[in-house]
Amino acid sequence: MILVLVETDAAGAVEVSRESLTFARDLSAAGGGVPIDAVVIGSMTDGLRQQLASYGVRTVHHAGSDDLAAFAGAAWAATVQAAREAAGSVVVMAAGTPRGNEVLAHVAARTGVAMAANVLSFSGLSPFVVTRQVVGGAALEEMRLDQRPAVFTVAGHAVEPSPAPTPGEATVVECRPALTEADLVARVVSTDEPEPDLSGSLKSARVVVGAGRGAGSADGFADILELTELLGASLGVSRVVTSLGWRPHHEQVGQTGSRISPDLYIPCGISGAIQHWAGCATAKNILAINTDPDAPMVTKATHAVIGDLHEVVPAISAEIRRRRG
Incomplete structure (x- = not known):
């Protein structure tokens, strides 16, 4: 039994x-x-x-x-x-x-x-x-x-x-x-409400667009957010992004964040450290965008684009808009 x-x-x-x-x-x-x-x-x-x-x-x-x-x-x-x-x-x-x-x-x-x-x-x-x-x-x-x-x-x-x-x-x-x-002896005595998930349900999302240190700063997410919206996706970020205060913790993917299993994960400027990989390893397809061809995320990805995310992501968004007329 x-x-x-x-x-x-x-x-x-x-x-x-x-x-x-x-x-x-x-x-x-x-x-x-x-x-x-x-x-x-x-x-x-x-x-x-x-x-x-x-x-x-x-x-x-x-x-x-x-x-x-x-x-x-x-x-x-x-x-x-x-x-x-x-x-x-x-x-x-x-x-x-x-x-x-x-x-x-x-x-x-x-x-x-x-x-x-x-x-x-x-x-x-x-x-x-x-x-x-x-x-x-x-x-x-x-x-x-x-x-x-x-x-x-x-x-x-x-x-x-x-x-x-x-x-x-x-x-x-x-x-x-x-x-x-x-x-x-050891039991929960109080709980706090989590921050609202403004990016949608990250854990159950079928498409997730990720962003890492390659975003450059807290102001470097405009292109990524545009692609996220075009794809009807959820936004996920690496631990370094939340540690630097660029994005809220509820968007973090990884061992100390959310574990995701989307049909498509698009990590942009994320090297793919073990802690992050633990949160996205079950993604069915990964399209990595990174300037480093030897980054762990690139070597494990289904497909990869080697380039600056601030050039590649706007080009993808432009092509999506063109095809949708």
């Missing part, structure tokens, strides 16, 4: 959790169709139950006690562990978010097994071997998970989220973990 920790927001299961459920179905099919259960901590609505059913979930283990109202990694791990024991799960999964990685690290420590973070795929079940991102996504590693339960998180955008051909029942059962005082 496979158990998936599902993170939620006001709209239901978040995208990366839906990706994890899709990954779980592939794993289930390889294992002969073993059931998939979900753990939900916090609010449980009928809309969420129906959504989980559409992704093939058999049973939803719901924990909604007051002690779990604020996130606490150890307490959430105790909840996942209680659900695992109730269901007899041999696989425990979550999305590779900061929260998912923290909770499953606790689960692995409590059960005395190894944990694989940021898994992209699996090959074979005996032995069970997974391929995962390491070094900020700059390299891939194969890891054998011989112990049970197999505990791992799924890298963001490793698969496309898709409903199951046959819905599950998604029967809701209450999960009441036996929490200790130690489980609640």
Whole structure:
């Protein structure tokens, strides 16, 4: 049996959790169709139950006690562990978010097994071997998970989220973990609202135009913003751009920013350091614009234009406008 920790927001299961459920179905099919259960901590609505059913979930283990109202990694791990024991799960999964990685690290420590973070795929079940991102996504590693339960998180955008051909029942059962005082020592006590994302939904954008140090200054984004608008794209920037105060942090792509998986990524004047590559490595096509033909982003790109972005980008925009009449 496979158990998936599902993170939620006001709209239901978040995208990366839906990706994890899709990954779980592939794993289930390889294992002969073993059931998939979900753990939900916090609010449980009928809309969420129906959504989980559409992704093939058999049973939803719901924990909604007051002690779990604020996130606490150890307490959430105790909840996942209680659900695992109730269901007899041999696989425990979550999305590779900061929260998912923290909770499953606790689960692995409590059960005395190894944990694989940021898994992209699996090959074979005996032995069970997974391929995962390491070094900020700059390299891939194969890891054998011989112990049970197999505990791992799924890298963001490793698969496309898709409903199951046959819905599950998604029967809701209450999960009441036996929490200790130690489980609640470290927990969230307050949160701040993030800055509004004026560039659109960067994480789900199908086209992203990126800008790095090559923009030159805070006033050097006019051409890039014009191209972004023409393409109906979202704007993403490198860490150096936000560190210099040229653009707000919510536009940052990378290990400490957003992880994107667009159909097309156009990084302009971005060298492609490991930290940035970790955020865009799953882009389906990359068109790099850079003056350095040996820049990591150029060498990894699907296509590249060697030149100054302040000359190349306006030329692209002009051609788009010409073709559109």
